[in-house]
Amino acid sequence: MATVGYPNLDSYTQNTLALEFPEPGPASVGMQQNEKKCRWTRLKRVMGQSLTSRSTSSVKSLKPLSPISETDSAIYSIRAGPSSVTEDAQTTTWEDSEYDKQLNEAVSGLKNDFVSGAREMADSALSSLSSLIVVAAAAALNRDELWNMTISAAKELSSARPSMNAAITSCLLGALDDLSKLWDSLDKKRNKPPDELAAMASRQMVRTLEKRKEAGMRLSENFAERLRAYCSQRLNNTHTLTILTLSNSSTIRASILTTLSTLRFLHLILLVLESRPRFEGASMASQILSATSAEARGRLKIHILPDCAVATVAKDAQLVLLGADRISASGDVSNKIGSLAAAVCIKTLNPKAQVVVVSDADKIVAKGVEEGEKETHPASEMLEGWGDETRRDLAARIVDGSVEVFGEWFEWVPAEYVDGYVTENGTLDTSGVEKVAEEIGELREKIFG
Template sequence: MAGQAKPLEKRAVVSSFIFHSPNGLSGKPQVALFRRSDKVSTYQHRVAPISGSISRSDPDPLTAAWRELSEETKLNPSNLSFWRAGKPFTFTDESVGREWTINPFAFRLAEGAEKAIETDWEHEGWQWYDQTTVVNNDSSEDEYVPHLRESLRRVWFESELSDAAGKALSSGLEKLHHDHSSGSHELTTIALEIFRHYVTQTKDYIFEAKWWDDARMAAWHLIKNGRESMGAATLNALLAILEEMDEIRRMDSYPEDTFERMITIIDHHLTGRKGRAGLVKDTFASYVRANFPSEGKQREKLTIVTLSASSTIRDSIIEAFASLDISALELRILESRPLFEGVNFAASILSRFREQFKNSTDKRLDVSIYTDAAAAIAAKDADIVLLGADRISKAKGVSNKTGSLPLVLSAKHITPTAKVVVLSELEKVNGESGIIDDEKHEDNDPREVLRTWRADGVKDVGHVEAASSSDEKSSSTVTVRNVYFEWIPLSLIDAFVSGEGVLSDAQIHEKANQQDELARWYFDSIPVRY
């Protein structure tokens, strides 16, 4: 039809902000912004972060961000580290015929690595800026690419918050990010405590609309930038809190005690978490009684194989053993490299057993620790393969510690009668809202693996370490991978045991759909301001 506007081209891009702290990590960081050259197709001579399109071959936006950084600045993981993701947003710019979806990211430049920045033809210069000044400077909007200030504020939330609230959230995120010892249940409790601390620092504007926007954005950051791989439980817990907060917010007028009510909601959820482990223990004991009956006489032995560091699994095993008419428990534990949590788990369960059964002579616990490579040997003649879950996806299955899938596959082959049981709360179910990315792998510090090799005196480990950390281009490379989690298909799981009982597929799907609805309702409506 004549005169009809041409449809806008939809383009998903990454916008990567590089931060550095002139006075070390304790100092206020600055952000690098780059002036686009006259050779680029859009927004020539405007100030921008490192940007580029997400291609179909990119498994996720973060991969695209790293690629663009390498191409346009020559920076790489040896001198740059990922810091935060910002919540994506979409806007249209009819002047260039595009609908842009922006995926903001923040990276930290290593100390002394400023000279490593080498710009390519897409930029004609760059400099350090005070990011809070950029976010609050609306007089220079024409100098920036569109919505640069919005992209920046989504990774530098400190510009939107008071010093106390910003510090509460940023320090909380650091605490979550570096916690590699707590399970997902414990991490969720920590995340709720951080959210509570953040809320206590926002009392002065509790009655303003901005308070609700900031609270939802703070919740999003706790989910995404804490430990995303273990964040499904945190997502569900914070959505439940936001839903109750929203009920107060939707009243005809805010009650005078609105702040106190908001804090009470968080406290109620924190208190409720303490009793859930007891429900899981009871359900597991009931499951064992139903599936491994003594048939009128005392069962001599129950054999459980596990790969876990979970206190819930530890206590469930002990409580089930105490309540069952079984005289001996054989517990086989995989060592769980590279941090050897299995060794700690063995010591913990021995201590718990000796404390609970110190006056008993009719209960015996035999613990064996196996190397991860001996999963098939450990699974022989087992009654139960018992695992935890950091996340449950209706599409991908169960995400748990790396080594879980080989153990399950070995058990299915070596001992087909063994029951594969997952102890998990329903809150660990993840939907398809896209907040928690089921395709994303958590690559952790390879030095954890290298330290183990060095301690064991592995020959030539120094050569491998040197090759893996070299910046020089070569036709041969070495990469040391330290992936913490892997997926176990739902079809390989015999039972999901939770505080709500033994979960059915229908319950898992219902929880995933409920999460999707709430996540889109509370997070997709966070407004674009700039």
């Protein structure tokens, strides 16, 4: 299926977008109003419970959804009256609906994605929301019902991974704000059918993804320009820069690749901590090398190091490059375990070095929601790196409780250790971060309430 209206996209992108954003077809001729009412009846009975049932944990930044009462029916244009729908049909389980099936799959996908970075997960959540709007349109009687189903899905997607929900939530909030404005402009009489509104939403989501891609390119270019200025001021014409980094951030990968292609005078030594227990740092090193041109590869040297070597190598680095899964309104940064050690070591052992965070601005959260819930992973992730005999012996002791294995993945780096936040909108200081946090808070209140 081609993505009509976007002729400038290459065929691969068109096909990808077509799969992610299928054009909704017209409702079947046999769909009667009472059948749609039945589907919405099943939806409203569980909408207030669905967030809790699908999430393994709650997030303080989200208000719990309230059950939709019979008195709310007027708001959603649900009218009581004679119906030919049987009680058996009305009590069909929620789990049988296509909407719920797709929502469960999307939430589960986010919960179990330990490979993608926060930015990639936000894009995935946006794609899922677009598909869910299309499915919801078949059950909704009008625009208000479709909007409320959309908001409910967005809240569940944003709470699927509490430790990484900053980017997901901000991405969805921005997309929904744009969608609301689009519907207001093209449906002033508020009488367009849900399937037409869903088609508008699909096209709008495509545009949103395109804008996010452009924003990612600007961020990488901004980082390259910051390095250009840094090199002219500090490298004394040596043209060799040593950067220490860790984990596997799509933003860091793109920033390194853009730097190599833009600053052709620069020779880059990249010190990458392997980032246990899943060794994302090693994966990032491999991906960077695979995407680097032959010319740039001649100016790039990568050293993969055990996490415990961070103090040893920090004294040789001129820059610590961190991604971010969450940035508080005061500028503290939540990132993969090992980030704080890298920042503290380099500031202690090499005070002239800088700690730079590269991140989309949508990782910044509003005041009051800084602390995401701790994400703890199973002991098996660490056990996989041990010898067979040790693993067998300690696995039994873990089961009986005599041994505990640390499983937290994320930690906070205080703002005092950060020299700058490179975003798609330029480099921010802590006052700039606070301003973005205020804007995000206002948008959250507007969309989620």
